[in-house]
Amino acid sequence: MPEPFLELVDISKSYPGVVALDHVGLAVSPGEVIALIGENGAGKSTLMRVLGGVVEPSGGTIRVDGAERSALTVAEAIAAGIAFVHQELNLFDNLDVAGNVFIGREPVHGGPLRLIDRKALYARTQPLLDRLGTDFAPDALLADLSLAQRQLVEIMKALSLEARLVIMDEPTSSLTLSETDRLMRVIAGLKADGVSIIFITHRLNEVMQCADRAVVLRDGRMVGALTRAELSPAAMIRLMIGRDLKSLYVPPAAPPGEAVLDIVEAVTDTYPERPVSLSLRRGEILGLAGLVGSGRTELARVIFGVDPLRGGVIRLEGDPIRVASPRAAIDHGIYLIPEDRKGCGLLLDVSIAENISLPDLSSYLRFFLVNTAQETENARTQRERLKIRAPDVGTTVGSLSGGNQQKVVLAKWLSMRPKVLIFDEPTRGVDVGAKQEIYEMLRRLADAGVAILMISSDMEEVIGVSDRIAVMHEGAISGFLDRSQFSEHNVLQLAVGHAVEMRVP
Amino acid sequence: MNKKDLSLLVLILVVGAVVAFINPRFLYVGNLSNTLNQVGMFGIFSIAEAFVIIIGGIELSVGSVIALLGVIFIDLIVNHDVNWVIAVAAVIAGGLVIGLVHGALVTRMHIQPFVVTLCGLLIYRGAARYYTEDATAGFGFGASFPTLEWLTAGRTNVLGFPLPHSVIALVIVAGVAWVLLHRSVFGRYLYAVGKNEEAARYSGIRSERVMISAYVICGGLTAFAAILFAMYTRSISPAVHGSFYELYAIAAAVLGGCSLRGGEGSIIGVVLGTVLLQVLQNLVNLLGIPSSLNFAVMGAVILIGVLADQYLVQRRHHVSPAKGRGQTSVAAAPLERVKVE
Numbered sequence: 001m002p003e004p005f006l007e008l009v010d011i012s013k014s015y016p017g018v019v020a021l022d023h024v025g026l027a028v029s030p031g032e033v034i035a036l037i038g039e040n041g042a043g044k045s046t047l048m049r050v051l052g053g054v055v056e057p058s059g060g061t062i063r064v065d066g067a068e069r070s071a072l073t074v075a076e077a078i079a080a081g082i083a084f085v086h087q088e089l090n091l092f093d094n095l096d097v098a099g100n101v102f103i104g105r106e107p108v109h110g111g112p113l114r115l116i117d118r119k120a121l122y123a124r125t126q127p128l129l130d131r132l133g134t135d136f137a138p139d140a141l142l143a144d145l146s147l148a149q150r151q152l153v154e155i156m157k158a159l160s161l162e163a164r165l166v167i168m169d170e171p172t173s174s175l176t177l178s179e180t181d182r183l184m185r186v187i188a189g190l191k192a193d194g195v196s197i198i199f200i201t202h203r204l205n206e207v208m209q210c211a212d213r214a215v216v217l218r219d220g221r222m223v224g225a226l227t228r229a230e231l232s233p234a235a236m237i238r239l240m241i242g243r244d245l246k247s248l249y250v251p252p253a254a255p256p257g258e259a260v261l262d263i264v265e266a267v268t269d270t271y272p273e274r275p276v277s278l279s280l281r282r283g284e285i286l287g288l289a290g291l292v293g294s295g296r297t298e299l300a301r302v303i304f305g306v307d308p309l310r311g312g313v314i315r316l317e318g319d320p321i322r323v324a325s326p327r328a329a330i331d332h333g334i335y336l337i338p339e340d341r342k343g344c345g346l347l348l349d350v351s352i353a354e355n356i357s358l359p360d361l362s363s364y365l366r367f368f369l370v371n372t373a374q375e376t377e378n379a380r381t382q383r384e385r386l387k388i389r390a391p392d393v394g395t396t397v398g399s400l401s402g403g404n405q406q407k408v409v410l411a412k413w414l415s416m417r418p419k420v421l422i423f424d425e426p427t428r429g430v431d432v433g434a435k436q437e438i439y440e441m442l443r444r445l446a447d448a449g450v451a452i453l454m455i456s457s458d459m460e461e462v463i464g465v466s467d468r469i470a471v472m473h474e475g476a477i478s479g480f481l482d483r484s485q486f487s488e489h490n491v492l493q494l495a496v497g498h499a500v501e502m503r504v505p
Numbered sequence: 506m507n508k509k510d511l512s513l514l515v516l517i518l519v520v521g522a523v524v525a526f527i528n529p530r531f532l533y534v535g536n537l538s539n540t541l542n543q544v545g546m547f548g549i550f551s552i553a554e555a556f557v558i559i560i561g562g563i564e565l566s567v568g569s570v571i572a573l574l575g576v577i578f579i580d581l582i583v584n585h586d587v588n589w590v591i592a593v594a595a596v597i598a599g600g601l602v603i604g605l606v607h608g609a610l611v612t613r614m615h616i617q618p619f620v621v622t623l624c625g626l627l628i629y630r631g632a633a634r635y636y637t638e639d640a641t642a643g644f645g646f647g648a649s650f651p652t653l654e655w656l657t658a659g660r661t662n663v664l665g666f667p668l669p670h671s672v673i674a675l676v677i678v679a680g681v682a683w684v685l686l687h688r689s690v691f692g693r694y695l696y697a698v699g700k701n702e703e704a705a706r707y708s709g710i711r712s713e714r715v716m717i718s719a720y721v722i723c724g725g726l727t728a729f730a731a732i733l734f735a736m737y738t739r740s741i742s743p744a745v746h747g748s749f750y751e752l753y754a755i756a757a758a759v760l761g762g763c764s765l766r767g768g769e770g771s772i773i774g775v776v777l778g779t780v781l782l783q784v785l786q787n788l789v790n791l792l793g794i795p796s797s798l799n800f801a802v803m804g805a806v807i808l809i810g811v812l813a814d815q816y817l818v819q820r821r822h823h824v825s826p827a828k829g830r831g832q833t834s835v836a837a838a839p840l841e842r843v844k845v846e
Contacts, residue, residue: 306706330709344707347700349768358697359708361690369688412708 004029006051006080006165006196011060013046013220020046021057022220028165031194033187035207038217038240039431044200047217048167051198052084053077083158085168089150091142098125098138101157128156132186146293148179155186159195166190168199172206173428176292176457177492184210202431203458204233216240240432249464250440253447256467257282260317260451261303261334261420267311268298271475275312278470278477280420280451285442287466288455289491295475296455297339300422303453304336305329316419330359333419337409337426339455341402345409348398352390353379355397356411382411387437403427403434410441421445424455439465459488473497509762509814513777516810520784528791538660538667540787545671546733547753548779551761552675552682553726554754555775559686560719561699561767562611562618566603566625567727567754571747573633574599574731576642579741582653583644589653597728603629604724608717626751633743643740657736671733675776678726683772695719699767749800756807757782781806 004027013021021043028034036044049055050062053072061068064080072080091100098121099106107120125138134152136145142153151171158166172180187197187210201207207214214226216239224239260282265275276299280286288296301307303314305323313320316332323329329336338344346355357364357375364371364378379393386407390400397408406426413421423442427435442465446452456462462469469481471494479494490500525531550567557564574596581592603625610621660667686692697705698712706712735741759765760781761774785806789799 304707325711326706327709327711336707338707343701344703347697347704350697350700354693358693358705358710361693365690368690369684370690370693 002029002031005065006082007063008047008050009061009063011047011050011057011062013043013050013055013057013059019220021050023060024217024220024222026215026222028196028198030164030196031191033191033197033199033210033212035211035214036198036200036217037202037204037207037214037236039433042217042240042431043220044217045169046220048084048169048198048200051077051082051165051167053082078161081162081164083161083163083166085151085154085158085166085171089147089154091150091153093143096139096141097129097136097145097153097156098122100142100153101125101128101160103157105160124160125156128159131159132156132189146179148175148182151175151183152186155190159190163195165196165198168197170200170202170429172201172203174292177459177495178291180206202429203460204236205459207231207236208233237432250443252283252285252443252467254283256284257449262315262318263299263303263312264315265312266299266302266309266314268295268302268475269307269310270298271295272310274475276472276475276477277312278480280453282449282451283446284467285446285452285454285465287462287469288453288472289457289459289462289469290472290478290495292457294472294495296472297424298475299472300336300338300424300453300455303329303334303420303422306336330416333417334422335413335416335418335420336422337406337413337424339424339428341405341409341429346397346405349396351394351396352383352388352400352408352411353393355408356382356393356415359412360416378415379411382415385414386411386441401431401434402429403431403438406430406438407434410438414445418445418450420451420453422453422455425457426454427456427458427461435461459491462491463488471495507762507771507774510771510774510777512814512817513760513762513774513781513810517777517781517784520781520788524784524788524791531787531791534666536787536791538669540783541672542660542669542737543783543786544776544780545669545673545675546730546737547750547757547783548675548776549671549678549733550727550730550750551754551757551775551779552678552772553723553730554751555758555761555763555770555772556682556686556695556719556726557618557723558755558758558763558765559695559699559767559770560716561702562716562719563622563755563765564607564720564723564727565619565622565751566607566629568747568750569626569629569633570600570603570724570727571731571734571750572741572743573629573636574728575735575741575746576633576637576743578732578735579642579644580636582650583642589650593653593732596732597725600724600726600728600731601721602724603728604721605717607724608720611720612713612716622751630743630748633746637741637743639744641740641742654736657733671737674729674733678729679772679776686772691715691718696768699769701768753779753782756803760807760810 006028008024008026010023010025011021012023024047038044046055050057053074053076056071061070062072092103102121102124107117107124108114109117122138129138132152132155134149136149142150145153155166171183175183184206190197208231211231212228214231214236215222216224216236218240226235258281259279261280263279264277267275290296298307302309303323305325305328309323314323315321321332323332342348353376356379361370364375376393383390383393388404388407388411390404397405400408426438430438442452442454454466463486467483469486469491471478471481471491473495474497478497479500481490485500493500521531530536550571554564554567577599578592578596581587581595582589607621607625610616611618656670660669686695694705694710694715697710698715702712734747738746757778758770758775760778761770763770763775782803785803786799789796789802794802
């Protein structure tokens with residue numbers, strides 16, 4: 001192993017009342033892939049911000065190429081070859097790929113006019129594209145690229161800055177399986193070129209796939225480092241939460257009942273020629289797997305009345321219903337926990353209590369006015385029930401962690417009487433502990449007679465939580481799997497449109 | 506009353522005290538009564554504007570609507586001998602319809618509110634001028650509507666102070682608006698839609714209806730203000746009547762804590778904002794500042810006010826980690842976010 005070029009020694013960072021980092025050490029050698037894992041709030045992001053020069057540590061030293069200093073500035077971090085690929089990409093929709101890669105560093109000509117030298121711009125972008133093996137041109141408009149392609153643009157930007165270390169913050173959280181695969185290949189390519197990678201992730205199978213070692217943080221402390229040989233999901237989870245995680249799957253209390261929601265030949269705007277049929281049964285968790293863009297979210301939006309149903313019938317307990325708006329769906333007892341929690345699920349700078357009561361305000365009426373006492377009381381009940389960790393129900397939702405925010409979205413619907421619950425990526429950006437609590441809640445709801453549809457791109461989740469899996473491919477259902485047929489292989493086969501060999505794996 | 510409203514009140518008192526110190530005429534009963542009358546009329550359409558700003562919209566046609574509905578109102582009762590009760594009802598209905606059209610254009614046709622109401626500003630102003638053939642509309646000699654005049658432009662002696670009826674109207678409007686915005690379900694929906702329309706829709710709120718209602722309320726209240734102005738001025742030259750009033754309304758709303766991004770603002774703040782603007786107007790007159798500087802003074806004070814507010818917010822933010830000491834149990838997660846902001 002070559003000498004480390006970057007070393008963090010005894011880094012601490014405390015904010016009044018909270019220790020975010022407690023004597024954490026980390027050394028990065030050229031061409032090394034390090035996975036940084038830990039629950040939300042464990043200090044991963046703070047540590048990376050120290051590396052990026054955004055946060056000044058309260059103690060410890062940073063050694064870059066042997067030179068010691070107590071903190072980095074952003075400029076020093078860039079000069080040291082440290083580049084960030086953020087979870088929320090910092091790119092410009094209205095520029096092309098080359099314009100994004102060289103933003104602020106555009107080659108110019110024309111003397112004092114400083115006109116952009118487009119030829120040079122494209123010529124300098126092309127080698128980067130070749131290096132990553134991308135399928136788009138330097139003059140492709142960013143707005144036309146998929147999320148995964150945009151991420152590659154961000155990586156190109158890092159490479160154009162001669163980065164020696166690329167830090168990726170949950171790079172795969174919104175990627176499809178095949179896109180994730182490609183990213184893993186890109187990471188391997190960078191590694192071969194001697195570029196080091198630190199990636200933060202919640203997906204342990206990716207760590208297994210590409211990391212040389214894993215560093216685990218918990219409550220601001222480094223609780224363990226696993227070498228390649230020691231890596232296993234069980235070991236990682238044990239370190240992350242400090243205890244063993246039980247096997248995910250909890251079987252239902254009773255066999256599934258009759259169909260609650262029947263979707264017959266439903267047609268969406270996105271895939272007008274591919275009608276979808278499926279039924280949700282009482283007490284059953286139906287996992288809906290498939291690649292991103294296979295039409296799962298579109299189906300959810302149609303059932304919930306966000307988008308219009310272009311054909312087919314939706315039947316609730318046998319009766320055909322018309323769902324023209326989310327209001328209508330909610331009145332029928334069909335609720336959606338949307339994928340985009342911050343954009344669609346919550347009012348971020350509004351209190352927990354007001355978020356919870358929002359869909360059902362009319363039942364808090366007292367002489368036409370909102371009964372805030374009742375509202376607070378109900379919110380408190382839900383907070384207990386879902387173990388929402390917040391000082392008070394008056395806390396604004398935006399200050400909560402991802403897992404607790406998701407619980408607030410859930411609490412909105414649990415205060416009412418759900419018949420059908422649709423979860424779209426229920427645990428995206430949610431830490432391991434809260435994930436487990438959400439899974440337990442799913443099972444309890446199902447056992448209480450709710451029909452559940454769970455859209456998920458997380459393979460562990462689909463296989464570990466569902467009672468039955470439906471897989472979508474290009475807008476249509478490509479197959480159903482019973483528990484006996486569950487395997488990563490079978491789900492993937494259906495997701496890419498192949499048939500499944502019907503053997504018990 | 507929140508902190509922001511309180512600091513606005515302090516600002517008003519300070520400005521008032523300074524003006525009174527330099528020119529004691531500020532506190533004369535006649536002057537106060539006149540200033541209050543202005544507050545009453547301006548306050549009503551400022552509250553109207555606030556409804557639209559809270560849902561994240563903007564209404565630029567307020568002044569033109571006041572001119573158009575004003576000339577129609579006078580024309581109805583003076584030239585067409587329409588009973589004033591019916592005329593009032595007709596004008597208010599006209600305001601509601603204008604609001605409905607604006608709301609429908611914004612929500613159904615997805616045109617930006619700035620564009621819709623900018624077109625409204627031009628159209629209604631033109632319509633008002635065409636309606637009277639650019640002549641001044643007014644009450645003829647001897648025309649008298651005692652009840653209507655008493656109701657709209659009259660004053661009642663309260664403990665020796667001639668309280669203008671427009672102020673009483675403002676108090677009623679503000680009271681109802683306060684309950685509606687800050688206590689009712691509909692108010693919650695207005696704020697929710699203003700904060701995040703998508704999330705509101707996913708929570709089952711019929712956000713389009715809520716938005717249209719805000720424009721309709723705005724139109725109705727503006728029409729009411731138009732009647733008060735018509736009865737106060739008694740003659741309307743349609744080219745200038747009510748011009749720039751939309752900017753007074755927006756200024757009052759912003760001073761009162763409304764964010765132009767929507768989802769924020771309080772009724773008390775809007776009323777206080779109106780008071781401040783009118784006190785400033787009065788200050789220009791009383792301190793012998795050339796009246797041509799009128800707008801410049803107002804602009805400068807608003808700018809300073811907003812800057813001071815921003816400064817205070819930043820300072821509060823700076824101090825806040827110390828306040829968080831009691832919340833260590835929340836784990837470190839929120840902290841990471843604090844750093845981003």
